[in-house]
Amino acid sequence: MPRTENLSFVGGDMFQSIPYADATLLKLVMHNWSDEDCVKILQRCREASIYNDEGRKGKVLIIDMVLNKDEDEADMTEVKLLFDVLMMVLLAGEVEN
Numbered sequence: 001m002p003r004t005e006n007l008s009f010v011g012g013d014m015f016q017s018i019p020y021a022d023a024t025l026l027k028l029v030m031h032n033w034s035d036e037d038c039v040k041i042l043q044r045c046r047e048a049s050i051y052n053d054e055g056r057k058g059k060v061l062i063i064d065m066v067l068n069k070d071e072d073e074a075d076m077t078e079v080k081l082l083f084d085v086l087m088m089v090l091l092a093g094e095v096e097n
């Protein structure tokens with residue numbers, strides 16, 4: 001994807017730091033990590049969003065699956081739970097951050 005006037009790509013480890021931004025979007029990221037790691041990622045997001053270049057606070061946007069078994073169809077709940085198990089199997093044994 002090419003860089004544009006208002007979009008650039010910055011490599012790095014989100015557990016170390018996240019660059020300042022108007023908005024940090026985490027799409028299908030949080031479900032990969034333990035609760036403890038999610039807290040660390042959100043702490044880095046908070047640091048990154050306190051002030052941007054114009055002194056304004058940024059936003060953190062999260063797009064991810066949410067269990068809602070009271071309102072979802074049973075099949076949908078099953079898919080979400082299976083996805084959770086898949087993440088656990090795929091990512092088991094990952095190095096601690």
Ligand SMILES: C[S@@+](CC[C@H](N)C(=O)[O-])C[C@H]1O[C@@H](n2cnc3c(N)ncnc32)[C@H](O)[C@@H]1O
Nearest residue numbers: 011012013014015016025026027028029032097
């Ligand atoms: C499931 S993918 C994200 C999917 C993508 N947002 C989408 O919607 O298609 C998880 C991403 O997190 C990245 N990632 C994993 N560990 C990371 C880290 N410590 N710091 C930054 N990015 C990391 C991976 O390289 C991968 O691109």
